[in-house]
Amino acid sequence: MDKDNTPAGYSIPFILVHWVTAIVVLGLFVLGLWMVDLGYYDPWYNRAPNIHRSIGVLITLVVVARMIWRKLSTMPESPKNHKPWERTAARLTHALLYLLLLLMGFSGYFISSAKGQAVDVFNWFSIPAITSSIENLEDASGLIHEIAAYVLITLTIVHASAAIKHHFVERDNTLKRMLGM
Amino acid sequence: MKKLLTAVATSLVILSTPTLADNYQIDTEHTFVQFRVKHLGYSWLNGRFNDFSGNFSYDEAKLGSNSVSIEIKAASVDTHHAERDKHIRSGDFLNTDKHPTVKFVSTSYQAGNNETATVTGNLTFNGVTKPVTLDVVHVGGGEDPWGGFRQGFQGTATLKPAEFGMDLAENLGAAAAEVELTLSIEGIRE
Numbered sequence: 033m034d035k036d037n038t039p040a041g042y043s044i045p046f047i048l049v050h051w052v053t054a055i056v057v058l059g060l061f062v063l064g065l066w067m068v069d070l071g072y073y074d075p076w077y078n079r080a081p082n083i084h085r086s087i088g089v090l091i092t093l094v095v096v097a098r099m100i101w102r103k104l105s106t107m108p109e110s111p112k113n114h115k116p117w118e119r120t121a122a123r124l125t126h127a128l129l130y131l132l133l134l135l136m137g138f139s140g141y142f143i144s145s146a147k148g149q150a151v152d153v154f155n156w157f158s159i160p161a162i163t164s165s166i167e168n169l170e171d172a173s174g175l176i177h178e179i180a181a182y183v184l185i186t187l188t189i190v191h192a193s194a195a196i197k198h199h200f201v202e203r204d205n206t207l208k209r210m211l212g213m
Numbered sequence: 214m215k216k217l218l219t220a221v222a223t224s225l226v227i228l229s230t231p232t233l234a235d236n237y238q239i240d241t242e243h244t245f246v247q248f249r250v251k252h253l254g255y256s257w258l259n260g261r262f263n264d265f266s267g268n269f270s271y272d273e274a275k276l277g278s279n280s281v282s283i284e285i286k287a288a289s290v291d292t293h294h295a296e297r298d299k300h301i302r303s304g305d306f307l308n309t310d311k312h313p314t315v316k317f318v319s320t321s322y323q324a325g326n327n328e329t330a331t332v333t334g335n336l337t338f339n340g341v342t343k344p345v346t347l348d349v350v351h352v353g354g355g356e357d358p359w360g361g362f363r364q365g366f367q368g369t370a371t372l373k374p375a376e377f378g379m380d381l382a383e384n385l386g387a388a389a390a391e392v393e394l395t396l397s398i399e400g401i402r403e
Contacts, residue, residue: 072385081296146295168288170295171302 092137142173234272237400254388264289276324
C-alpha cells in the first residue's frame with residue numbers, strides 16, 4: 033500500500049488517522065457529558081477535565097494536520113456508482129465535519145483560556161491564552177462547544193449511516209476502502 | 214445688567230446653602246465588591262464583581278440619615294479562572310440568567326465610635342431578599358485634587374448563601390458554608 037492516497041483509494045496512514053479521530057471524538061463526547069456532572073469531591077473532578085483538555089488539544093492538532101495533508105495529497109475519487117447528489121452530500125458532510133472539529137477545538141480552548149490561563153496538555157506542554165479581556169468569552173464558548181458537540185455527533189451518525197448503507201444496500205466499496213480492504 | 218446681577222446673586226445663595234444630606238455617586242474606578250470563601254477549609258478563594266453601580270448619601274451632622282444603595286451585575290463575577298467563573302454563573306451557583314442582579318439597599322445607619330457604623334439593609338441575591346447587617350468604617354473624605362469631593366467606606370459582612378437558596382456547603386463542603394463580603398466604596402459628591 034502506498035504511503036499516500038491515490039485516486040484509487042486511501043493510504044494506510046490516512047485510514048488510521050480517520051479511525052483514531054473517530055474513536056477519540058466519540059470518547060471526548062462521552063467524557064465531556066460525564067465530567068460536567070461530577071461532584072466536587074469526586075476523584076475524577078480535576079482529572080477528567082485535564083484528560084479532556086489534553087486530548088482535545090492533541091486531536092485538534094491532528095485535525096489541522098489532516099486538513100493540510102488533504103490539500104497536499106491526491107484525494108481518492110468517489111466510487112463510480114455514487115450518484116451526483118450523493119457526491120455533493122458527501123463532500124458537504126465532510127466539509128462540515130472538519131469545520132465542526134475545528135470549532136470544537138477552538139471553543140474548548142477559549143472556555144479554558146478566556147481569563148488568561150494557559151491550557152495544559154498532560155504536563156508535557158501548554159498552549160498559552162491569547163486573550164483575557166473579552167467579557168464572558170468563557171460562557172459564549174461553552175455554549176458553542178455544547179451545541180457544536182451535538183451537531184458533530186449527529187452529523188457523524190449521518191456520515192456512518194451513509195457508509196453502512198453503501199456497504200449493505202449498494203454493496204459497493206465505500207466503507208471497505210476506509211477499512212483498507 | 215440688573216437681571217444678571219440677580220442671577221449671580223441667586224446662584225451664589227444656592228451654592229453656599231449647605232444641603233442637608235449630600236448625595237454621592239459611587240466611583241466604579243475606586244470601588245471594589247469583593248468576596249472570599251474557604252476552599253476545602255484549607256485556604257481562601259478570593260473573587261469580585263466587576264460590574265456595578267450605586268450611590269449613597271452622607272451627612273456628617275446627621276449620620277443616622279445616611280443611606281446606601283448598590284446594584285451588582287451577577288454575571289460579572291470574577292475569580293480569575295474562566296472555567297470556574299462559567300461554573301459559578303451556571304444553575305449550580307449564581308444562576309445569573311435567571312437572577313441577573315444582586316442588590317443591597319440600606320434601611321438604617323447606626324453610627325458607632327471612631328468612624329464606625331452598623332448599616333442594615335435588604336440584600337437581594339439569587340432572587341431572595343433578606344436583611345443583612347454590614348460593619349462599616351468611614352475611611353475618609355474630603356476634596357480631591359481635581360475639584361471634586363469624595364467619601365470612602367469599607368463595609369464587611371459574613372453571609373450564609375444557603376439562606377438565599379444557594380447552598381455552597383452542599384456542593385463544596387462544610388467549610389464553604391459562609392462567604393465573607395467586603396465592599397470598598399468611594400463616592401463622588403453630586
